[in-house]
Amino acid sequence: MQEKLSEIQFSSLFKGAKIGIEKESQRVNLDGELAKTAHPNIFGNRTFHPTIQTDFSETQVEIITPVTTSAEEVMSYLAGLHEVVRRSLPEGEMLWPLSMPPVLPQDEKDIQIAKLDNPKDVAYREHLAKVYGKRKQMVSGIHYNFEFDPILVKRLFADQSEISDYREFRTELYLKVARNYLRYRWLITYLMGAAPQSERGYFSDCGKNAPDMPVRSIRNSNFGYTNDESVFVSYRSIKDYAESIQRLVANGAISEEKEFYSAVRLRGGKTVAEIAEKGVGYIEIRNIDNNPFAPYGITEEQVELLHYFLMYMLWLDNEDCDADELLHKGEALNNQVALENPLTQTSQKAEGLELLAGWLGMAKAIGANETVLTAIEKYQSLMAKPEETLAGQMLTHYNSGLTQCDMAVELGNTYQAQAWEKSYQLAGFDDMELSTQMMIFDSFQKGINVEILDRRDQFLKLSYQDHIEYVKNANMTSLDNYVVPLMMENKTVTKKVLAEAGFSVPGGKEYGDVESANADYGYFVDRGIVVKPKSTNYGLGISIFKDGASEAAYQEAVELAFREDSDILVEDFIEGTEYRFFVIDGQTEAITLRIPANVKGDGTATIRELVAEKNKNPLRGQQYRAPLQKIQTGDLEALMLKEQGYDFDTVLAQDEIVYLRENSNVSTGGDSIDLTEEMPQCYKDIAAQAVVALGAEVSGIDLIIPDINVPADKNDYQAYGIIEANFNPAMHMHAFPFEGPGERLSTIVLDLLFPELKK
Amino acid sequence: MQEKLSEIQFSSLFKGAKIGIEKESQRVNLDGELAKTAHPNIFGNRTFHPTIQTDFSETQVEIITPVTTSAEEVMSYLAGLHEVVRRSLPEGEMLWPLSMPPVLPQDEKDIQIAKLDNPKDVAYREHLAKVYGKRKQMVSGIHYNFEFDPILVKRLFADQSEISDYREFRTELYLKVARNYLRYRWLITYLMGAAPQSERGYFSDCGKNAPDMPVRSIRNSNFGYTNDESVFVSYRSIKDYAESIQRLVANGAISEEKEFYSAVRLRGGKTVAEIAEKGVGYIEIRNIDNNPFAPYGITEEQVELLHYFLMYMLWLDNEDCDADELLHKGEALNNQVALENPLTQTSQKAEGLELLAGWLGMAKAIGANETVLTAIEKYQSLMAKPEETLAGQMLTHYNSGLTQCDMAVELGNTYQAQAWEKSYQLAGFDDMELSTQMMIFDSFQKGINVEILDRRDQFLKLSYQDHIEYVKNANMTSLDNYVVPLMMENKTVTKKVLAEAGFSVPGGKEYGDVESANADYGYFVDRGIVVKPKSTNYGLGISIFKDGASEAAYQEAVELAFREDSDILVEDFIEGTEYRFFVIDGQTEAITLRIPANVKGDGTATIRELVAEKNKNPLRGQQYRAPLQKIQTGDLEALMLKEQGYDFDTVLAQDEIVYLRENSNVSTGGDSIDLTEEMPQCYKDIAAQAVVALGAEVSGIDLIIPDINVPADKNDYQAYGIIEANFNPAMHMHAFPFEGPGERLSTIVLDLLFPELKK
Structure with missing residues (x-):
């Protein structure tokens, strides 16, 4: 197998993968106390939300990424979804950054089971509460779903003759990975374990039956979220796996198949019987603790290394000893390592170093990139430096009298604040256009699936159940017809159509x-x-x-x-001020006035200082990555000042306004003013009617109006003039203006695209 | 007035105009006998056809152009509409090119009044038949609707103080033009009169009451299409005009206002009362004979000169004598000139030369272009050369024993044949893309109004009653939504969407x-x-x-x-042959296979000769002005031949096929083969389903198929591969293939855009 996987026709594919992550966290207040509020209403009906869910308790938020094809991509969704959750929380709440729950109520009754619509889902949780106690169910963690590139599996299948059935071949391949993972997962517990201590209320009996803490991972030990010791499932064959689970359900050891809490689940069907029939499609790794130092619970490096570790589990030569014994051994080793003091060397150091050497060898053999090699080498060094493992860091990082709880509160607050720092952006997608970032944010919030069809082209596939919509640049949708933007693109045609419809055009x-x-x-x-x-x-x-x-x-x-x-x-020539009217579905939804780059004096500061001060506005950025752009102090601005008899060192009088640019473009430091409230309805109507006359559903239309306080209708040719209609109008300018409340247009477009989601 | 109109702020506008033309002709068979067939069914319901109508008789086709803003533009419509009519006539019919009707049936009953839906329209024609006789109603001619640039009229109004009401000012302006035209129109009769003789059956009494023929224009004389001598309408004022017409109707001299047959009608309302109230909006010149030497009944030069003549009627200083006397004088002069022998000098030569000198002076004063000046100068010379007037030419042109009827038959046949010469084009619009020309042709035929919003951009406004559709490039319409073409433009996105929908893409x-x-x-x-x-x-x-x-x-x-x-x-890489499937509304409507430029040997001709022969195909043109392109004999072709051991002088064996290009593009001389019939339904279904999966209504999609004779469905990944979907697929390639029947796709698109027109 190792030789084969090193060959070029396999090694490229071997590095490919499909990865999807589920990550739970508890909602708490800013002091780290379990939230008493319900799951935020803004996510709509939980029954249909594909990415933001509740797990056991009403406070336990679960974030589910779609299936992706790289660590980078999965992190992009994890980041974006976290930011949506954090910005959707009630004020004063945040996500608890640890796997181990925050301080739990004295009375278990005060732990609220998730308020789900489906009575079966509630009943299952009530069953869990009865069997395991609610406290253990409050532990959170990360599930890592993993599939090899299907083409790799097909090629490997074609390259052998022992197994003649493709599904059987694929099943055996994943069974091998699963067994090896169960055998060697103690290494992951050592490296990534991050649950050294519990908070008050986790151990119901005042900690009488608790282990000596700190440990590497309570969650991954037998004090964590595990089945009864009598629950054993064989991974010898898919038949044995299915039968042992079915037997456990039949004799009542577990209530449903999904109550089997293994570190690795075989996946690919709704029931184990279906998996046995269709073959294993992928596996789910369930023993990853939330990393408190990562804002999204896991780092890209961890995701990548878990991927390489799973590859290594396939790479490793087949185990000699009995499959079931191997599992028992793995289980025991893992529990032992999980309960070691995080600052001590592990008892399994020798095997660990051996594994890491082999792992690194594989990475080199298949031509892994430098980042991966460096990361594995770092992990090698951790075998001698337990204080640098996650659990070790948690203990050393806060060693000046702070408790684990203090640390969690501080980190949780930091991440919560960070989520709001650039509220016009969406983490994980901040390389895309701002309007598209808004659209993705809203889609995540509403429970619409988002697939990025072409990142640089801002091309999204949005879907909700069977309903698919394609969106480009956030405003190019199925709502408009093909010929309308072509009409707007041609200024002569636009003017003819508007003029024939009776509007005032120059x-x-x-x-x-x-x-x-x-x-x-x-x-x-x-x-x-x-x-x-x-x-x-x-x-x-x-x-x-x-x-x-x-x-x-x-x-x-x-x-x-x-x-x-x-x-x-x-x-x-039409004399007056130019306003951008954003019209959706026959309604003017936003109006923005753009003013050239300017500063206002205070009697003491120089123009340069005033510019610097104004540029501190977090909405001002560079290269279109922010809704406003920083005012420049270049040659053009200097010239403009000079014409007015000023330079950058001029001190402006109180309230004196000086313009640094002639043009009003936001892209050259101009201000955007949201005038949606202030604009008289008559002009809103004219703009909306003009867009309707053009046959457009979504458009930004520019009107020159001499005086908005003079009432007008569409026939008042002196009262206004339509300059142009824009078939790709930016939305972010309206959402994040320099002045005024701002209007979130992406939500309106989404509501039109998915009317079934509107309550 | 003359000084004023010479000033720059007026002279530019003075040269502007709105022009619309109505032109009648009789349908005859190729021998010049009045058609016995009904108005072609293909034009649909005449009641709603805006451009192709019947006038008095069922055989009298009337072509009505929209209002245009130049002689060039009006000629474009006149040409296009004529070509549509000619190609829509039953085989063996043509348009009679003369104003005077062809030989008429002995029995007036055999002249079929137009079969119109509205009983009032039929009753009116029956009334005319009774009062004037059907024979006179069979005369055809041209009506020339004319309006000055409204901005000119507004500026002239603003520049004077005598008349304080704008509408009154405008009315007086048109009244002046009308009076002067009625006074001087004899000159138009002299220059453009083209009805020297009648055919058998026009004069019912065996010609007893006929004038001595030839004359300049029977139609414009009192032997033509005129009211009773007692019918006099004053043009002194709009009040007088309206009242005199109303009086004539009231006392039964005419049955309806429209029965007043003047050389100039004032227009701008449905009734004279309405015109009197709203003011005159434009005028209708009704005394233009069909020019038999012009395929569309009038030349662009005539249209332009009539425009300048009407300008001159405004330019001329106000008449001294009484307005009504002026009309009587004009009437008498016109009748006199109309009945002169066309080959003799006119009695009014002196006044004619004086008029022409003033006319030319005006043209120079306002900076008319060379074409206009030369044309007026030519008209000056005609005063001494009566044989070169239209009527004069009609007599001299056919002086070798041919009759006027022989001439008309020959010209009619010539024009009819010309209309079919380049059947893939539409005269008047042949600078536009071929697919757009097809769309305009179909629209004209079906009675859809066509406005060219942007000629170079192939942007059309189509309308039928209140229903407006915009069309670009003939295939970009409201049928498709905005995001679909953007999807197709991005090959990666197209492939993802098709692959996710289960289609075979590379x-x-x-x-x-x-x-x-x-x-x-x-x-x-x-x-x-x-x-x-x-x-x-x-x-x-x-x-x-x-x-x-x-x-x-x-x-x-x-x-x-x-x-x-x-x-x-x-x-x-997918092995196979590439086919273009054109899908509309979920149906594959056409399939074309493209083959590289090639010739087939006959055992005697050289390759050069074979290319020349193949290039004679009228479908082959140059620079995309034809559905196929001529095969080139350049360096690339020479190289391609050399690689095969040939040169242009090689004689090919019988049936030997040699390719001159590697690529199959039609643009480099390739052949297009219509395989719509031959392609198995299963591939048509796959293509149609793929276009539906992309959400497109109109698309050309390219499939590579190894063997079309192997049945397949969409899941047979080996049987086909989709290369790309085209968001702007050409239609003309399918309509006019090198081989095969051809499929007219523009009609299908029009039927979808205007379902109300589909019977």
Whole structure:
């Protein structure tokens, strides 16, 4: 097997995997006391929520990632889902970062079983409470679902002749991994165990039957979340596995198949009988403690190394001794290591070093990357440094009189605060566009499945049960039809359609050559005009004549515009302020006014200082990674100041406002002002009607309005002018404005896409 | 007025206009005999057809252009509509090219009044038949609707103070034009009169009361289509105009307002009362004879000069004499000129020359272009050359014993044949994409209004009554939703969606850098692969390894692909033939196979001769203006022949096929084969289901199939592979294939867009 897996046609595939993670944590208040509130309402009906659930108790949040194909990808979902949960918690709550529960109520009755719709689910939990006690059920942890690349398994199957049935071959492969894992999992307990102490209330009998603490992992010891010792399940064959579980259920040792708490579960069917019939599809590793030092309970390095450890379990030559004995031995070793003092050397150091050497050897043989090799080498060094294992760190990290509880409260608070630090972003997806991050956030919250079809292209597949929707850039959806954005893309067509529908658009003409543009001077002689390239490009080639142009000036402007484009527009100039109206489903949902980069004096600070101060706003970032951009202090800004007789060292008078840019783009440091509340309804209606006239469902439409306090209707051609409609309008600008409450548009779009989710 | 109109702020606008044309012609058989068939069924219900109608008789086709803004544009519609009519006529019919009708039946009963739905419309025609006789009603002609640029009228209004009401000002302006036109229209009769003789049956009394023929225009004389002499309508004021018409109706001189047959009608309301109230909006010039030498009954030069003549009617200083006397004088002069022998000098030559000099002066004063100036100068010369007027040409053109009827038959046949010469094009719109031309053709035929929103962008506004649809490139419509084409644009997303829906797509991966692509060699080691840039670009950077690649070859291919794009794909190679399936509304409607440019030998001709022969196919054109492209004989073709041991002078054996290109693109001379009939239903179903899975309504999807004779379903991964789905698939390739019947897809799309039109 080892030789085979080292060959190129297998080794590439061997490194591939499908990984999915489930992670539980207790909800607590900011002092670390178990929450008394219900699971947040905002997640909707728990029965159908695919990613955010409750496990045993109402306070035990379970986060479930989709199946991913890399450690990086699974961490991305784990991060995003955590951030959604943290931002959805009632104020004053956070997630308890430990596997071991926080202080538990004196009376077990005060532990609230999860309030689920399905009576069977509640009954099962009540059964668990009776058999194991509610306290043990309050332990949290991580389940790690793992599948080898199916093509690897197929190739390995094709490359042998001992087993003629593919499903049987695959089953044997996973059985081998499972057995080896059960045998050697003590090493994971040593390296990643993170449950050294319990809090008050975990041991119901005042700790009489508790182990001597600290240990490496209470959770992974027989004091943790385990079946009765009499519960033994064989992994010798899939038949034995299925039969032993079925027997345990039949004789009442466990109430349901899922009550079998093994460190490894075989998966691939709803019942063990189904798994036995269809073959094992993947395995579930269940002995991973929450890592308190990782904001999401596990690090990417851990995920990657668990993957490589499972690969190593396949790589290892087949065990000599009896399969069941092997399990008993593994069980005993694990319990022994779990109950060792975390700061002492482990009794199994020799075997550990041997395993690690083999593991590293495998990694090298198959060409693992440097990160993996370094990580395994680090783990090698941990065999001699127990204080650097997770449990060891938990004890040493807080050694100045702080309790484990103090540490958990501090870490929990830190992570909770971090989740709000850049509230316009979504951790794990912060390389994507802000509007798309908002859409993913909302989808996670509402229980809509999110698959990233193309990350750089902002292409999402959203699904809720059988209903699939594709979304690009958060606003390109099935709600709009194909021809509408094409219409908006063509400014001449947009204007024609709006004009024919009776809206006020700047009059004007399009020209393909200088001669015909010049010949038409007479059309524009008596009014304010704008001469511009048909495709606007950073304002280049645009000439504005507010009071009309002389023929010479007109011709010069035409010349200038043609330098930028092969087609130009000459349009009526409309005096007024430009507002962006965001219209969804025939309603104006947000209005933003953009103001050029500016600072306001206080009588003492220089412009440079005022800029620096204004740039401290956490909404201001760089390179479009934030809803507002930092004000620059470059040549353009210096020039603009100079024209006003200022420089960066000028001290501005109290309340004096100075602009550092001519253009109002947010991308050059401009301010966005949410005017949704302030804008009179008549203009909201005009904008909404114009978008409806264009046949669009979602659009950002730009109106120039001389005075919003003058009431108007669509026929008042002097009262407003529609400049353009945008087929890819950003949403984040409206959600996170410089001033004003902000409007979350992504939620409205999601509600339209998935009306079945709207209550 | 003249000085004012010469100023720049007026002169530009003065040259603008809105023009719409109505043109009648009789349907005849190819021998020039009045058709006995009904108006073609294919035009649907006449009651709602906006552009193709019947006038008095069932054989009298009336073509109505929309309102346009230039001579060029109106000619474009006139040409397109004529071509639609001609191609929709029953075989063996054509349009009679003269204003004067063809030989009419001996018995007036054999002239069939138009079979209209509305009994009132039929009753009106029966009334006309009774009062004027059916024969006179069979005369055809052109009505020319004209409006000045409304902005010009507004500016002229703003620039004066005599009239304080805008509508009154506008009305007076058009009244002046109308009066002057009625006074001077004899000049138009002289220049454009084209009805020198009648055919048998026009004069019912065996010609006893006929004039001495030839004349310039029977139609424009009192032998034409005129009211009784007693019918006089004043143009002195709008009040007088309305009252005189109302009086005529009241006393029964005419049955309805529209029975008033003036050379100029004032327009702008449904009744004269409404026009009087709302003011005159535009005028209708009704005295233009069909020009037999113009395939569409009038030339662009005529349209332009009529426009300039109407401008001149405004330009001319106000008449001194009484408005009604002026009309009587104009009427008499026109009748006199209309009845002159076309080959003689006109009695009104002196006034004509004076008018033409003033007209030319105006054109120069306002900066008319050379074409206009030259045309007016040509008209000046016609005053001395009556044989070159239209009527003059009709007599001289056919002076070798041919009758006017012979000439009409010959011209009618010529135009009818021309309409079919390039049946894949639509005259007047042949600068647009072929698929869009097909869509316009079908729309005209079905009675859907067509507005060209952006000609170069292939953007159409189609409307039928209140129902508007926007169409771009003939296949981008409201039928599809916004996100579907974006999905198809991204090949990785398309493949993911299709694969998740269970279709066979080439497996593979996308890479953003050389290292990760090379690291994955193991994935592809054992199978045929294609390494290619993500955005395919004329086949550059593509490497195909039908039987798998060595690691070195793989790495070289990766390197090569990255030279063309920042992202590359490595995909499974699928062996087979590529077919384009065109799917609409869940049905495969057309399948085309493309074969590289090739010729087939006959044992005597050289390859060069065979290419020349094959290129004679009228479907082959150049620069995408035809459904097939001419086979080139350039360097690439020479090289391809050389590799086969041939050159252009090689004589091919009987039935030997030689390919001149490697690629099968139609754009490089390839053949398209319509296989819609031959393709087994199972593959049609797979293609249709795949398009449905993508959520698309209209799409061209490319399948590679090793053997179409092997039945398959969507799960047979070996039987087919989907290469890509196209969001802008050409339709003309399917409509006009090199081989096979061809499928007209534009009609199916139109039926989906306007289901109300489907019978």
